[in-house]
Each structure stands twice: as C-alpha cells, then as structure tokens.
Amino acid sequence: MTLPVRDDLRGAVPYGAPQLDVAVRLNTNENPYSPPPEVLADLGAALAEAAATLNRYPDREALALRTDLAAYLGHVAEGTWAANGSNEVIQQLLQAFGGPGRTALGFEPSYSMHRLIALGTGTAWAAEQRAGDFTIRNAAEAVARHAPDVTFLCSPNNPTGTAIPASVVAEVYDATAGMVVVDEAYAEFSHAPSAVALLPGRPRLVVTRTMSKAFALAGARVGYLAADPAVVDALRLVRLPYHLSALTQAAARVALRHRDVLLRDVETLKSERDRLVEALPVTVPSDANFVLFGAAEGTWQALLDRGVLVRDVGLLGWLRVTAGRPEENDAFLDALREVTR
Ligand SMILES: *Cc1c(COP(=O)(O)O)cnc(C)c1O
Numbered sequence: 437m438t439l440p441v442r443d444d445l446r447g448a449v450p451y452g453a454p455q456l457d458v459a460v461r462l463n464t465n466e467n468p469y470s471p472p473p474e475v476l477a478d479l480g481a482a483l484a485e486a487a488a489t490l491n492r493y494p495d496r497e498a499l500a501l502r503t504d505l506a507a508y509l510g511h512v513a514e515g516t517w518a519a520n521g522s523n524e525v526i527q528q529l530l531q532a533f534g535g536p537g538r539t540a541l542g543f544e545p546s547y548s549m550h551r552l553i554a555l556g557t558g559t560a561w562a563a564e565q566r567a568g569d570f571t572i573r574n575a576a577e578a579v580a581r582h583a584p585d586v587t588f589l590c591s592p593n594n595p596t597g598t599a600i601p602a603s604v605v606a607e608v609y610d611a612t613a614g615m616v617v618v619d620e621a622y623a624e625f626s627h628a629p630s631a632v633a634l635l636p637g638r639p640r641l642v643v644t645r646t647m648s649k650a651f652a653l654a655g656a657r658v659g660y661l662a663a664d665p666a667v668v669d670a671l672r673l674v675r676l677p678y679h680l681s682a683l684t685q686a687a688a689r690v691a692l693r694h695r696d697v698l699l700r701d702v703e704t705l706k707s708e709r710d711r712l713v714e715a716l717p718v719t720v721p722s723d724a725n726f727v728l729f730g731a732a733e734g735t736w737q738a739l740l741d742r743g744v745l746v747r748d749v750g751l752l753g754w755l756r757v758t759a760g761r762p763e764e765n766d767a768f769l770d771a772l773r774e775v776t777r
Contacts (some may be wrong), residue, residue, distance in 0.1 A: 444555065444558075445555075448555075451548065451549060451552050453747060454745070456740070456745055458740065458743050458744070458745045459743040459744075459767070460743055460744040460745065460760065460764045460767045460768060461745045461760075462744065462745060462746050462747075462757045462758040462759075462760050462764060462765075462768055463745045463746055463747040463756075463758065464654075464747070464758065465594070465622075465649060465724070465725055465726050465758045466648070466649070466652075466654050466758065467649060467650065467651070467652035467654070467701065467705070467725070468705075468758075468760040468761045468764060469652055469701045469704075469761070470652070471652060471653075471691075471698070472697055472698075474694070474697070475690065475691070475694045475697065475698065478690045478693070478694065479687055479690050479691075482686040482687065482689065482690045483683055483686055483687065485686070486682045486683055486685075486686040487683070489682065490682060490683075492682075493677075493678045494678055494680065494681055494682035494685060495682075495685065496677060496678050498518050498680045498685050499513065500685070500689060501518055501680075501685045501688050501689055501692075502516045502517065502518055502660075503516075504688075504689050504692045504693075505518060505660050505688075505692065506662075508692055508695065509630075509632055509645075509662050510632065511632060511635065511662040512665065514665040514668060515635075515662060515663050515664055515665045515667070515668060516660060516661070516662055516668070517660060517661050517663070517667075517668045517671055518658060518659065518660040518680055518685075518688070519659055519660070519675070519679060519680060520657040520658070520659070520679065520680060520684065521646065521648060521657045521658065521659040522619070522621055522644045522645060522646040522648070522659025522660070522661075523549055523553065523659065524657075524659060524679070525644050525659045525660065525661050526549065526550065526553050526617070526619070526644060526659075527553050527556070527557065528671045528674050528675055529586065529615070529617060529642060529644075529661075529671070530553055530554055530557040530559050530586060531557055531674035532670040532671055532673060532674050533585055533586050533614070533615045533670070534554060534557055534558075534559030534585055534586050535557055535558055535559055536558040536559075538559050538560065538585040538586075539559065539560040539561070539562050539582065539583075539584045539585055539586075540554045540559045540560070540561055540562070540584055540585065540586040540587070540588065541561075541562045541563070541564065541578070541579065541582045541584035541586070541587045541588065542561070542562075542563055542564075542587075542588040542590075543563075543564050543565075543566050543572045543575070543578075543588075543589070543590075543593075544563045544564070544565060544566065545566065545570070545593075545595060545596060545749065545750075545751055546566075546588070546590045546593055546594065546595075546596075547588075547590050547593075547594045547595075547619060547621075548750075550588045550590070550619070551563070559585075559586070562582045562584060564578040564582075566593075566596070566598075569598075569720070570593065570596040570598045570720055570728075571598060572589075572600060572604060575589075575604050575607060575608045575611075576607040576608060576610070576611040577611075579608050579611040579612045580611045580612070583612070583613070583614070584612065584614050585614040585615065586614055586615045586616075586617060587608055587612055587614060587615070587616050587617065588617050588619060589604070589605060589608060589616065589617070589618045589619070590618075590619040590621075591605070591618055591619070591620060591626075591628070591631070591723075592620075592622040592623075592625065592626050592628070592722070592723035592724040593724075594621065594622070594724065594726070595726070595728055595747070595749040595751070595754075595756045596720050596722075596728050597622075597720055597721065597722030597723055597724045597726060597727060597728060598720065598721070598722075598723070599626050599627065599628035599723040600618075600628075601628065602628075602629060602631065602633070602634060605618055605631050605634055605641075606634060609634075609638055609640065609641055612640075613640075614640065615640050615641075615642060615667075616638075616640060616641050616642065617642045617643075617644060618631040618641070618642070618643045618644070619644050620632075620643055620644060620645050621644070621645065621646045621648070621649055622649055622650075622723065622724035622725060623645060623650075624649070624650035624699060624702050625649070625650065625702060625705065625706055625709065625723060625724050625725045626723040626724070627723055628723055630643065631643045632662050635662060635663065635664070638664075639663075639664040639666060639667070640664075641663065641664075642661055642662075642663040642667055643661060643662045643663065644659065644660070644661045645659065645660050645661065645662070646658070646659045646660075647659070647660075647688060647691060649725060650698070650699060650702050650725075651691050651692075651695070651698050651699075652691075652698055652701065653687070653688070653691050656684055656687045656688065656691075657684060658684060658687070658688040658691075702725075704762075705725050705759050706725075706759075708759040708760070708761075708762060708765050709722055709724070709725055709726070709727060709759040711765065712727045712729075712757065712759060712765060712768075712769075713727055715769050716729040716730075716769075716772075717729075717730065718730030725758060725759045726747075726756050726757060726758045726759060727756070727757055727759070728749075728751075728754050728755070728756050729754065729755060729756075729757060730753055730754060731753065731754060731755040732753075732776070735755060735772075735775055735776075736748045736755055738771075738775040739755075739768070739771050739772065739775060742771040742774065742775070743767070743771070744767060744768050744771045744772075746758075746768070
C-alpha cells in the first residue's frame with residue numbers, strides 16, 4: 437500500500453550524511469573538540485538546576501538566552517531569536533515569509549537544506565549557478581529576474597567555503613523587495629566581516645547563526661538569528677509554543693558564558709583549515725572549518741577504506757573535508773597521499 441503522502445514528497449529521499457563509526461570523521465563540519473572539563477562542570481550544574489523545574493514549560497520567549505546571544509552579536513535582544521538549530525530558524529523563516537505561491541532563491545552549489553526546507557514548507561525553489569570559482573557574479577541581476585520572496589546567501593558558503601562580500605549582500609538587498617537571509621553558520625571561522633553590521637536600516641535582512649560549529653554544541657541543537665524586531669514578531673506567528681526546551685536554553689547559556697575558552701579552539705581549527713588548503717593540490721580558498729578539494733572518482737570510498745570519512749557533496753570532481761584535530765588532519769592527508777599515489 438502506498439501512503440497518501442504529499443505529491444511533492446513522493447519518491448523523495450531524506451537528507452543526511454552517513455553516520456558511520458570510523459576512526460576519523462571529517463564529514464559533517466562538526467567541531468572535533470568536545471567541551472572542556474570546566475564547561476562540562478558548569479553544564480552539569482546548569483542542567484541539574486533546569487531539571488528541577490521540568491514539570492513546567494520553559495520560557496516561551498527564551499529571553500535570557502536571546503539577551504545573551506544579542507550581547508555576543510552586538511545586537512538587540514528583541515531582534516534576536518533562537519530555535520533548535522539554525523535549520524529550525526530557517527524553517528520558521530520560510531513558514532513566515534515563504535510558503536505556497538511563494539519562491540525562494542539560492543546560488544548553487546550551496547547548503548542543500550535551503551532547498552529542502554523550501555520544499556518542506558511548500559515554497560517554490562529557484563536556483564542560480566555560481567561561477568567556476570564558486571563566487572556569485574550575477575547576484576543583483578538574478579534577484580531582479582526571479583523576484584523571490586526569500587533570497588538565501590550562504591556566507592561562508594557550504595560546501596565551497598566561499599565568503600560573500602558585504603557589497604554583494606547590500607546589492608542583493610537593494611535589488612529585491614523580499615527577505616534576504618544570510619546564512620552565517622561558519623561566521624566565526626571567516627576572514628570576512630559579519631553581515632550583522634549591515635542590519636541597521638535594512639528591515640528585510642536576516643543573519644542566521646548556529647552554535648553547532650564554532651561553539652562545539654551540535655548535539656544541543658541551538659541556532660539563532662539577528663534581524664529587525666519585526667522579523668522576530670513574524671516568527672512568533674509560526675513557531676511552536678515552547679519550541680526551545682529549558683535544557684537547551686540552559687546549555688546554550690553556559691556555552692556562551694564560556695565563549696572565550698570555546699572560541700580558542702576556533703583559532704586552532706582556522707590554522708588547521710589553512711594547513712589543509714596548503715597541503716591539498718586542488719582546493720577552493722576557504723573561510724569556513726572545511727575545505728573543498730579536487731578528488732578523482734572512487735576517492736571517497738578509498739579514504740573510507742582507510743578509516744577516514746569525508747563528504748561527497750554531489751559535486752563531480754570534488755569532496756569536502758572538515759578541519760579536525762591536527763592528528764586527524766594528518767591521518768586524512770596521509771590516506772589521501774596513499775590513495776592518489
Ligand atoms: C551546519 C549548517 C547549518 C546548520 O546547522 P544547525 O546545526 O541546524 O544549527 C546551517 N547552515 C549551514 C550552511 C550549515 O552548514
């Protein structure tokens with residue numbers, strides 16, 4: 437029997453990289469450093485305290501967390517919003533500003549969840565191709581042509597690592613009457629300044645962030661955004677009540693309090709990222725915690741056979757490797773040398 441699933445979902449396959457148990461996992465852009473002992477101790481205490489009132493619903497507005505996030509960003513709490521991963525933030529944005537009869541635009545190759553969340557929310561997807569060096573050359577013209585309700589700019593871009601200059605974000609904003617969402621999941625790893633600086637005077641601009649990468653908190657599921665407070669008001673119309681658990685809010689606040697120690701690891705990862713770019717024969721300059729590198733067919737499996745898991749992002753001739761701990765990156769480079777010998 438076939439279920440009466442939506443026509444546009446029939447035959448679709450779920451998103452997700454293989455979660456394989458191998459020695460060196462460099463495939464999902466996670467932070468390889470687990471939270472250090474002093475952070476773990478504070479996490480334990482904060483979670484125990486939050487657990488004592490788990491019979492009650494959490495603060496629906498997550499105001500304490502949003503205040504902390506706003507302080508981190510240099511933004512206002514009323515214009516800062518949090519959810520279960522930036523994927524949920526993006527879903528709420530498309531629920532509020534996309535949906536049936538509306539269109540979202542992306543510049544591919546890019547983060548495929550933008551397209552998939554558009555599909556899930558009934559938003560039509562329009563795609564423009566990036567240039568051969570994975571930069572965006574035709575942004576304003578493309579936006580004017582498609583007249584999208586939501587435009588996604590991923591900077592630094594997953595899977596290519598390419599940052600988008602602030603001037604391009606501003607051009608796109610001026611060329612559209614729709615929302616412009618800059619996905620800055622990798623902002624802390626970038627040489628380029630954040631689009632948060634562009635927010636004043638741009639009420640249709642949204643910058644999304646995550647604690648999954650730089651803050652080493654992928655398992656806690658915390659994403660957030662900075663925008664005009666009116667954007668947050670719109671998201672309140674579509675968010676589920678009490679969407680962010682008391683445990684999640686407490687964990688995120690502890691991580692923010694310890695940002696000095698957590699972001700110190702980001703510096704290590706940035707230099708490891710640069711080391712990978714230098715060591716690999718064919719790469720794209722990266723502003724993120726991963727590197728896209730040229731690879732012949734069969735390389736993904738050959739690396740896996742040697743205990744190294746990287747990401748096949750569906751780009752012919754390329755694979756993506758996450759910057760891991762120095763010894764993991766050595767293992768990757770050694771395995772790749774063996775494979776290409
Ligand atoms: C990893 C990633 C995210 C998402 O992360 P969450 O874990 O849902 O916060 C969002 N955007 C891009 C481009 C990413 O690579």
